[in-house]
Amino acid sequence: MIERLETKACTNCAKSRRKCGKQHPTCLRCRNRRLSCNYPPPKPTSFVPLLEDATPSAAITGITLALPSPLDLYLPVIDTHSASSWFASPLTWAIDPPPQSLTSNPSRFSSSDFTRSLQHVFQWLTQWIKAGSCPFIHRQLYRTYFPPAIQSAYTSLSAYLHKTPANAGIVCTIIEGRATQLVADGLLDFSSISTISTTETLDNLSRVQALLVYQCIGLYDGDLRLRRLAEQHIPVMEDWVGVLMQQASQTLSFCSTPAFATPIPMSGAEEFQPLAPSPLGPDTFPSSHHLWFAWILAESVRRLWLITAGLQGLYKLFSNPNPTKPCMGGTMFTSRQGFWEAPSAGAWEKRCTERFAGLVRLTETDKLFSMVPKGELNEFARLVLQCTFGLEWCEMVGV
Structure with missing residues (x-):
C-alpha cells in the first residue's frame, strides 16, 4: 500500500x-x-x-x-526578500554573444528582413499612440510618472503619424530638433550615487525609449536628413541601452527590500494614481504590486535591448558591407503569452503560479521550445526570433 x-x-x-x-x-x-x-x-x-x-x-x-508548483520551480526563494530572484538576479542580466553559426552565416538575412522587422516595430509604436501600450512599452510603466523625454517622443510620433504633405517638412524639423536635443541632454549620470532609485532608472528608460522612437522614424521615413541623423545616433543608442541595462540590474537587485520605491497602485485598486512628480513610498502599496512593477521595469529594459539589437543589427548588416560588430548579443526575456498582457498584479501572480513564464535566453531555443508551446509564444518573441535567426528558420521550426 x-x-x-x-x-x-x-x-x-x-x-x-x-x-x-x-x-x-x-x-x-x-x-x-x-x-x-x-x-x-x-x-x-x-x-x-x-x-x-x-x-x-x-x-x-x-x-x-x-x-x-511552477512558481517554486522558476522562482527560487531563499527568504521573503528574494521573491524577485527569478527575473532580477545578476545572472538574468548577462548579455550572451551571438552564436558563431549566426555571425559566420549572414547570408540567411536579406534587406527585406530589416524592412519587415522595422515595419512591425512601427506598427507597435502606432499601437502605443492609439492604445497607450505595445509589446515593448507596458501600459502600466508611466501611469504615475510620465517623464518629459517620453512625452516629447509620444507627441512627436503622433504628429508624424498624422502629418500631411503640406506640413511634413515642419513635422520632420520638429523630430530632428527633439532627437538632437535628447542626445545632447544625454542620460542622467548616477556614477556618484551609491543606490539608484527606480525613479531615476525609469527616467533613463524613458530617454532610451524616446531615442528608439526617433531612430525608428528616421530609418522608416524617406527624409534624408532624418535617416542621416538616425545613422549618426546608432552608436549612441547602443551605448545608452548598455548603460541602462547596468543601471537596471543595480536597481532591481534591491527590489525586494524597502529601499525599492516606485510608483505602484494603491491598495485595493488596480489602477494607478494620477500623475505625480515623485513616486509613492514602498509602504503605501501592497507588495504584490511592488513585485509586479519590478518585473515590468526589468522586462521593459530587456525588451528595449532586444529591439535595439535586432533592428540596428540588421540595418548595420546591410548598410555597411563589412560591419565590425553588427549584433549586440541577446539577453533573457519573457516569451510566453499572458504575462505582459496581465491586467493586474493579481492576474500576473496567478499566471506565475500556474505556468512557466518562458524567461529564457535568446540563444536557448531548444529550452524555449521544450518549455513553452510554440502556439503560446507572444508576438514579441516571434519578432525577436525572426530578427535573430531569420524568417526562413522561424518558418522551418514552426514559429
Whole structure:
C-alpha cells in the first residue's frame, strides 16, 4: 500500500482563513506579506489505493501531484526578500554573444528582413499612440510618472503619424530638433550615487525609449536628413541601452527590500494614481504590486535591448558591407503569452503560479521550445526570433 501525505495550509493562511497556495518553502501569500511561513506536520490521508491502481502510471500520477508548483520551480526563494530572484538576479542580466553559426552565416538575412522587422516595430509604436501600450512599452510603466523625454517622443510620433504633405517638412524639423536635443541632454549620470532609485532608472528608460522612437522614424521615413541623423545616433543608442541595462540590474537587485520605491497602485485598486512628480513610498502599496512593477521595469529594459539589437543589427548588416560588430548579443526575456498582457498584479501572480513564464535566453531555443508551446509564444518573441535567426528558420521550426 502506498501511504499518501496530505499537505495542509500554512499556519498564517489557516489562522486568517485564506486560501494557501502551499508552495514550499514559503507560500505566495506569506512571501508577498513578508511573513514567516510554517506548515504543520503532514498527516497520512485515509485514502487507500486499490491493488490494481498500483501501476507505474498510478505511481507517476502520485509523484506528479507531489511536485512543487511552477512558481517554486522558476522562482527560487531563499527568504521573503528574494521573491524577485527569478527575473532580477545578476545572472538574468548577462548579455550572451551571438552564436558563431549566426555571425559566420549572414547570408540567411536579406534587406527585406530589416524592412519587415522595422515595419512591425512601427506598427507597435502606432499601437502605443492609439492604445497607450505595445509589446515593448507596458501600459502600466508611466501611469504615475510620465517623464518629459517620453512625452516629447509620444507627441512627436503622433504628429508624424498624422502629418500631411503640406506640413511634413515642419513635422520632420520638429523630430530632428527633439532627437538632437535628447542626445545632447544625454542620460542622467548616477556614477556618484551609491543606490539608484527606480525613479531615476525609469527616467533613463524613458530617454532610451524616446531615442528608439526617433531612430525608428528616421530609418522608416524617406527624409534624408532624418535617416542621416538616425545613422549618426546608432552608436549612441547602443551605448545608452548598455548603460541602462547596468543601471537596471543595480536597481532591481534591491527590489525586494524597502529601499525599492516606485510608483505602484494603491491598495485595493488596480489602477494607478494620477500623475505625480515623485513616486509613492514602498509602504503605501501592497507588495504584490511592488513585485509586479519590478518585473515590468526589468522586462521593459530587456525588451528595449532586444529591439535595439535586432533592428540596428540588421540595418548595420546591410548598410555597411563589412560591419565590425553588427549584433549586440541577446539577453533573457519573457516569451510566453499572458504575462505582459496581465491586467493586474493579481492576474500576473496567478499566471506565475500556474505556468512557466518562458524567461529564457535568446540563444536557448531548444529550452524555449521544450518549455513553452510554440502556439503560446507572444508576438514579441516571434519578432525577436525572426530578427535573430531569420524568417526562413522561424518558418522551418514552426514559429
